Amino acid sequence: MKPLLGSQKLMAFAATRDPALAKAFYGDKLGLQFLYDDGFAVVFDANGTTLRIQRVKEVAGAQYTVLGWEVADIVAKVKELSSAGVKFERFGLPDQDEAGIWTAPGGAARVAWFKDPDGNTLSISQHA
Numbered sequence: 001m002k003p004l005l006g007s008q009k010l011m012a013f014a015a016t017r018d019p020a021l022a023k024a025f026y027g028d029k030l031g032l033q034f035l036y037d038d039g040f041a042v043v044f045d046a047n048g049t050t051l052r053i054q055r056v057k058e059v060a061g062a063q064y065t066v067l068g069w070e071v072a073d074i075v076a077k078v079k080e081l082s083s084a085g086v087k088f089e090r091f092g093l094p095d096q097d098e099a100g101i102w103t104a105p106g107g108a109a110r111v112a113w114f115k116d117p118d119g120n121t122l123s124i125s126q127h128a
Contacts, residue, residue: 012046013051013052014066015056016042016116017057017059032046059119059120067123069123074124087115088112100113
């Protein structure tokens with residue numbers, strides 16, 4: 001059987017009420033390459049993946065991570081993003097340190113969460 005979507009390029013989506021804030025956050029704070037604004041979405045290149053931040057009237061706050069990046073050194077990346085003005089979330093989880101980095105049971109992954117200006121939960125993670 002032929003792969004249906006397994007061999008196709010993935011595109012990611014998030015939502016914003018304020019495209020100018022989203023453009024500044026994703027472009028300036030997170031360092032994604034701005035591609036264009038087509039009137040429907042602010043579009044970025046996220047290391048080869050197209051990320052469309054869609055214009056919406058209301059952002060429905062998801063109670064989970066909507067976008068995440070895998071990083072090689074989470075401690076260094078948390079410091080770098082914090083220096084750029086990104087604030088990391090603290091959920092009171094066991095094994096979440098003062099920087100906001102949570103270590104999964106068994107140490108297989110470390111994760112830190114933050115929000116964009118619209119309240120979308122984003123994350124960075126480092127896997128063992």
